[in-house]
Amino acid sequence: MTAVSRKAEPPSPAVELDYRDLFNGSPSGYIVTLEDGTIAEVNTTFANWIGRAREDLIGSSLLALLPVGDRIVYSTHALPQLSVGRSFAELAVDFLDADGTRLPALISATRQPAEGTRPALDRVVVFNAHARRLYERDLVRALRAAEKAEAARASAEADVLEKQAALREKDRILQESLAESRRKESLLQTVLDTVEVGVSVVDEEGNVILTNSRQRFIQRRALPPGSTQANECELLIFGPDRVTPLPPELRPVRRTVQGQSFSDQLVWFGTGDQQRAFSVTARSVQRQGGFQGSVIAFSDVTGLVNAVAAKEDFVANVSHELRTPLTSIMGYLDLALEEEEEIPAHVATSLKIALRNSEKLLELVSDLLSAAAGPSSIKQQSSDLADLLRSAMTSAAPRAEINRVKLVSDFPAQLPAFVDPQRIGQVIDNLLSNAVKYSPDGGRVTVSAWSTGDSVHFQVADTGIGMTAAEQTEVFTKFFRSGTSRKAAIPGVGLGLVITKNIVEGHQGTITLNSEVGRGTVFTVRLPAAG
Incomplete structure (x- = not known):
């Protein structure tokens, strides 16, 4: 009987291996792609790591999972190596998770050539490099810190030497400055002791x-x-x-x-x-x-003050001496004009002209005396400021009509104040007369008044020619007249506002102004309220 030889069979493995389970349960990520980067297979480890479903990743492009910079590196470095050498190792890239967060990784890959109907496949292994990246960063940071410390030490040593030299130089400069300061102090004291101030x-x-x-x-x-x-x-x-x-x-x-x-x-x-x-x-x-x-x-300024006082006395004395002959002249002119029907017409006309000019001269003399007298003749009493304002507006109405100026009142029916009615009436007349006079081409003059408990205020505002800032500083100076008023030939001698200010201050009050060229002027007076 002939023995039949049989082919030896390979021994059965001791353990059955589930390669798909090993593939998906690997601690590293695995990606299988086509030559163009299309993902053909991916393990669960990688899908979980980047927070995407495995089914969604298959069929997508590996390049889409990389930031733009890494995508360029993969296309220009990794793919050519796979084509030529069929592998590359440890390329550092970042993957983008579902939220767009960068996940550092190291990738290596090999290419399995096409065989029969099966296309070429790239097998990519992905290692999570987060800890390594942190370690590398810490190492680089430590190296840089060491370099900075060494540079700082060298710089500090150089600074110490430089500062020592600077201190020596500063000490020299300080000594020179101290000597110069003492010299200047002596010079300053000499200058101060020389001046007459x-x-x-x-x-x-x-x-x-x-x-x-x-x-x-x-x-x-x-x-x-x-x-x-x-x-x-x-x-x-x-x-x-x-x-x-x-x-x-x-x-x-x-x-x-x-x-x-x-x-x-x-x-x-x-x-x-x-x-x-x-x-x-x-x-x-x-x-x-x-x-x-x-x-x-x-x-x-003793000499200057005494000279001003002497000038005031002279003006007052001359004005007082002028008043007596002026009064006499006006009296005789009035007597002569009482016989107007018995004298020739041309003589009567001349006498009237002389009388008008005498009246103007007497008014000027009265203003000079008022300016020189100051507020000494003020006698305050309980008064109604509203009545004084209404009376002044009535008196100013004819002149306002000639100048085509509209008068506007804005004050209550009664406004008690503790004032000298005659002198405050003079103040209102002066301000209202100026407002009308300096609005030669028409406009509006508004007279307003109000009370604030412990004081009363009245205001005269016009829309006239106004004043410059320089003119406003001189407006309360005797005989001052603005350049605009002189050019416009507006009559006046520059005493009205001086008298007004004296009267207001004699009442323990204040007067202020606000003016703008071409826009008008506003005078505001504050006076004590009723006692």
Whole structure:
């Protein structure tokens, strides 16, 4: 019997392997793509990692899962290597998850050539490189920090040497500056002691930190009898009337401590024959936006004040002497005109012209006397300001009609005030007359008034020719007339507003103005309310 030989069969494996389970359960991601990057298969690990369904990934493009920069790198570097060498290793790329978040990874791939009807396939292995990327970043950061520390050490050493040299140079410059400062201080003190103006520099608390010999002499003039030194509150300083002691809050140094800057404050130092007038000007010193003290200058204006007073007395005396002959002339002219029917017509005309001119001259003399007298003749009493305003508007109506000016009233039926009705009536007449006079081509003049409890106000606003800013500063000066009024030949001598201001201030009131060329002027007067 012939034995039959049989082919040996391979031994059965000891363990059955589920390769698909191994494929999907691998800790690394696996992607199988066609040559153009179309995904043919992907394992569950990769799909879960980027947060996309496996079914959605199959048929999509691997390139679509990469950011633009990595997509270019894969197309220009990885694919050519697969075509030529059929593999590449550890290409660092980022994948985009479903939310667009970048997921760092390292990929390696091999290409299985086409066989029969099966196309070429690229098998891509994906490793999660998040921890490695962090480690690399930390390492780079540590290296850079070490480089910076070394650079900082070298820089610090160089800085120390440089600063030592700078300190030596600064010490030299400081010594030179100190010597120059002492020289300038001596020069400044010499200059200050040379000028004929008293100068004091005070700090923010009013303490004198610099003064000149002239100012020290002025201070001694104001010392109380028997005193060798005193603070400002104890000095004999008086107001413009020479007899009223200046209140502490109005004294120059106290005003500067309050941060005020001012010009031409008139004060009198001392008493008796030694009393002198000073014009005080102060300017605050600002440093880094804060008040650091003030510079105060005291100019002796005794001669100027006495000259102005003498001029006032002269004007008043001359005006008083002119009034008597003018009154006599006007009386005789009135007597002559009573016989108008018995004298020739041309003589009567000449007499009337002389009488009108005499009346104008007498009015000018009266204004001069009023300006010189000031507010001394004021007699205040309870009055109705509304009545005074209505009366003034009635008087101004004919002139307003000639100038084609519309008068508008804006005040209550009654407005009590504690004033001298005759003098305040003169104020209203002056302001209203000016408003009409300086609106020669028509317009509107509005008279308004109101009460604020402890005071009453009235205002005269016109739409006339207005004034420049420079003219507004001079408007209350005697005999001042604006250039526009002179060019327009508007009559006047420049005393009305001076008299008005004197009367208002005699009532312890104030008068202010606001004007704009071509737009008009507004005068506002504040007066005490009813007592």
